Amino acid sequence: MHSELEASLVPVTGTVRDAMAALDRGASQIALAVDVEGRLVGVVTDGDLRRALLAGTVLEDPLEPLVTRRFAALGPGEGRVEAVELMRARRVDAVPVVDADGRPVGLHLLHDVLGRVVRTNWAVIMAGGQGTRLRPLTETVPKPMLKVAGRPILERLVLHLVGSGVTRIFVSINYLGHVIEEHFGDGSQFGCEIDYLREEARLGTAGALGLLPAPPSEALLLLNGDLVTSADIGGLLDFHGMGGFDATIGVRRYLHTVPFGSVERDGDRVTGLEEKPTIEREVNSGIYALEPSVVARVRPGERATTPELIADVLAGGGRVGAFEIEDEWIDVGQREQLAAARSGVAT
Numbered sequence: 001m002h003s004e005l006e007a008s009l010v011p012v013t014g015t016v017r018d019a020m021a022a023l024d025r026g027a028s029q030i031a032l033a034v035d036v037e038g039r040l041v042g043v044v045t046d047g048d049l050r051r052a053l054l055a056g057t058v059l060e061d062p063l064e065p066l067v068t069r070r071f072a073a074l075g076p077g078e079g080r081v082e083a084v085e086l087m088r089a090r091r092v093d094a095v096p097v098v099d100a101d102g103r104p105v106g107l108h109l110l111h112d113v114l115g116r117v118v119r120t121n122w123a124v125i126m127a128g129g130q131g132t133r134l135r136p137l138t139e140t141v142p143k144p145m146l147k148v149a150g151r152p153i154l155e156r157l158v159l160h161l162v163g164s165g166v167t168r169i170f171v172s173i174n175y176l177g178h179v180i181e182e183h184f185g186d187g188s189q190f191g192c193e194i195d196y197l198r199e200e201a202r203l204g205t206a207g208a209l210g211l212l213p214a215p216p217s218e219a220l221l222l223l224n225g226d227l228v229t230s231a232d233i234g235g236l237l238d239f240h241g242m243g244g245f246d247a248t249i250g251v252r253r254y255l256h257t258v259p260f261g262s263v264e265r266d267g268d269r270v271t272g273l274e275e276k277p278t279i280e281r282e283v284n285s286g287i288y289a290l291e292p293s294v295v296a297r298v299r300p301g302e303r304a305t306t307p308e309l310i311a312d313v314l315a316g317g318g319r320v321g322a323f324e325i326e327d328e329w330i331d332v333g334q335r336e337q338l339a340a341a342r343s344g345v346a347t
Contacts (some may be wrong), residue, residue: 005105005106005107008022008023008030008107009022009104010022010031010044011033011034012033012034012063013064015062016049016057018063019044019049019063020059029045030044032104033063033064033067034104038104040073040096040102041067042067043096044063044066044067044068048068072090072092073098074106075097075098083095083108084191087108087110092110093109094107095107118165118167119164119166119237121166121218121219121220121237122166122168122170122221123166123168123221123222123223124169124212124221124223125157125223125224126172126205126222127142127144127173127177127180127226128202129225129226130175141176144157144225144226145180152183154180154184154225155184157223157227157229158192159191160231161221162192164232165234167192168192168193169187169192169193169194169195170195170212171184172196172225173197173199174198177196177198197212203303204305204308205304205307206308206309209295210299210300211300216292219289220291223286223288224286227286228328228330229325229327229329231285231287231328232326236250236287236289236325239323243319245289245319246294247288247291247310247313247318248320249287249320249323250286250323250324251282251283251285251322252282252284253281253283254280255279255280256278257279258278261276262275262276284306284307285329287325290309
């Protein structure tokens with residue numbers, strides 16, 4: 001059990017003093033009241049205790065009358081995105097995680113979920129693609145707005161950026177862009193500021209950088225809008241800065257098992273056999289960090305792709321880093337990948 005969670009536990013049969021001590025130990029704004037079998041029966045917030053004390057309650061009074069038994073909670077399989085959404089919807093700063101037996105096994109705190117480090121880097125999310133390989137699913141819904149576990153892919157990505165401390169976000173839109181604008185608005189409901197880069201014509205995977213209202217003052221994040229990922233955004237930015245790179249590509253190990261026995265040969269002579277070998281490559285994850293000088297290479301209205309942009313950096317002698325993404329990552333470009341994301345299977 002996490003130390004912060006354990007410190008927040010208090011017996012429901014305890015006193016107001018016990019709950020205040022739990023709040024102090026856990027350095028949070030919530031105490032979790034448990035029964036003798038360790039099941040979570042309710043929560044008490046610092047606000048509950050303050051109001052009770054002002055109304056005449058004393059420290060040695062029983063805690064149980066102050067316990068809120070109808071509380072927001074998550075299951076063990078739910079993570080940061082669900083925590084952010086639940087806390088935002090219920091206007092609370094902490095959400096416990098309970099197992100199937102009702103016992104607390106985790107505690108999401110708002111200051112942890114949203115990240116202690118506030119990053120001033122901008123992020124650009126490319127969300128203007130037509131999603132032709134996913135038709136007819138994308139005939140009325142843009143690919144980034146397809147839902148995974150009840151939530152649009154793009155919303156998951158936005159919340160992940162916010163949770164990583166990035167709150168200035170630009171979304172490039174083209175195909176069915178109004179659907180995205182209507183859902184996110186100015187971003188205030190998602191804890192960030194969102195502006196839209198409207199591509200009148202399709203500009204490629206990096207062309208929207210030329211539509212930014214001003215040059216970025218520090219490294220900019222560029223992300224594909226069809227990613228389901230928990231990639232370490234802060235780690236990527238730190239790696240990029242410490243390495244002195246002009247551009248950094250998030251890379252992901254990709255394993256492919258050949259479904260047949262493979263033959264090795266030298267001309268007409270067989271030199272070996274290997275049954276269903278596994279081939280390993282590092283692939284581009286669609287997540288980049290780019291220095292302002294690299295962003296400036298894309299002119300307004302100019303078509304550009306990220307491979308071309310990176311190739312241009314390399315051709316000019318620039319430094320390009322590779323940051324390995326070890327967390328969940330699925331590029332939802334085809335039906336099989338969408339099915340994998342919806343079933344919770346990471347690639």
